[in-house]
Amino acid sequence: MPPWQIPFSLIVGQAFYALAFWGQFSFAAGIVRDEIEIVPDYVGHS
Amino acid sequence: MVSAEMVEERVRYSLVVEMENAKSIDWDEIGVGLKALAREIVAVTDLGLARPKVVISHGGHESDADALLHKITAEAPQLGQVSDLVFTAFPGGRYYDLKNNGVLATDGSIVILTDSDVVPEPGWLSALLKPFEDPKIICVNGYTYLSHDDFFSRTFALIWFFPMAHGDGRFASKRAMNANNVGFRREWIVSHPFPKHNGFKVSCTLLMRELLREGHKIHNVNARVYHYSPRGWRFFYWRALVTGRDADRKFVALNSAGRTQRVAKSDGSPCRGARHDGLSAMPERQGCRLGKFHFP
Incomplete structure (x- = not known):
């Protein structure tokens, strides 16, 4: 990875895990219900 | 390399290729993987192993089989020549x-599980089959990594739960079972199917725990496949949230935790995984440890 991309990559990586944290917290706290996870049609490979 | 004993016994193996989203997959990409799969089958057949059955397992209807066969034949005609291609449908599966x-x-007697969106490297199939010479071995786990060709895919490769292609030995040695690159004794996997679960990628963790609880080990080998990188911000958003929800589901399944414990578990540094895998990963992910989300 070119060095100039590293800060941007870190931001994207942290955004991913911030969202993951929200996903986990909201689920654990009961804000989001437990439903069957369905892969959206726009996902070609996951 | 497959041994003389396996050849003498004419060990029969089968492959299962999962094709979950046949409507939205890129057939050019799939073709690359299927051609590589055919090449791998030829390599072990040349060593004397029996012609395998390749099961294309898709989520459409039985009637889709002809169309799928047509596409597969167009993209990778070799596959049908070197194996017995069969199709199984689980509508909406x-x-x-x-x-x-x-x-x-x-x-x-041996079943190799792979996906339509991975591409095996040369020597992959032989490396997965060889450990089964030992009758005690139940599960052989390959090495899956993400391919990358731009900023977004490089970032995914750094933060993903797969080890990177190179220079990631420590993380790779702790990798969990890859459902897209794993072999089982048929007898075991038929009697221990992936558990049903609402989560996206939870069943694999549950099966892995079942395997370990029975006293078996997961035998890691350097049978390498690359997985096409995920693309797009919509996927990024969806996958991140699912990763979080699955982390909680795994915590519940493995710890029978109450809600307070679950909320407490989700606390801490939300970016812990990214920080460890991101900062320390560049350039070689040195010193990383398994982030809390790093269970496939």
């Missing part, structure tokens, strides 16, 4: 449903 359904259609 999710990832692990397709794995389980595909396994039931196999006939070999």
Whole structure:
């Protein structure tokens, strides 16, 4: 990875895990219900 | 390399290729993987192993089989020449449903599970089969990494739960079972299908725990495949949230935790995984440890 991309990559990586944290917290706290996870049609490979 | 004993016994193996999203997959990409799969089958057949059955397990209807065969024949004509291609349908089936359904259609004593969006490197199949010479071995786990060709895919490769292609030995040594690159004794996997679960990638963790609880070990080998990188911000958003929800589901399944414990578990540094895998990963992910989300 070119060095100039590293800060941007870190931001994207942290955004991913911030969202993951929200996903986990909201689920654990009961804000989001437990439903069957369905892969959206726009996902070609996951 | 496959041994003389396996050849003498004419060990029969089968492959299950999961094709969850046949509507939205890129057939050019799939073709690359299927051609590589055919090449791998030829390599072990040349060593004397029996012609395998390849089960294409998809989530469409039985009637889709002809169209799929047509596309597969167009993209990778070799595959039908070197194996017995069969199709199994599980309409609306999710990832692990397709794995389980595909396994039931196999006939070999060893079953190799792979996905349509991975591409095996040379020597992959032989490396996965060889450990089964030892009758005690139940599960052989390959090495899957993400391919990358731009900023976004490089970032995914750094933060993902797969080890990177190179320079990631420590993380790779602790990798969990890859449902897209793993072999089982048929007898075991038929009697221990992937557990049903609402989560996206939870069943694999549950099966892994079942395997370990029974006293078996996961035998890691350097049977390498690359997985096409995920693309797009919509996927990024969806996958991140699912990763979080699955982390909680795994915590519940493995710890029978109450809600307070679950909320407490989700606390801490939300970016812990990214920080460890991101900062320390560049350039070689040195010193990383498994982030809390790093269970496939």
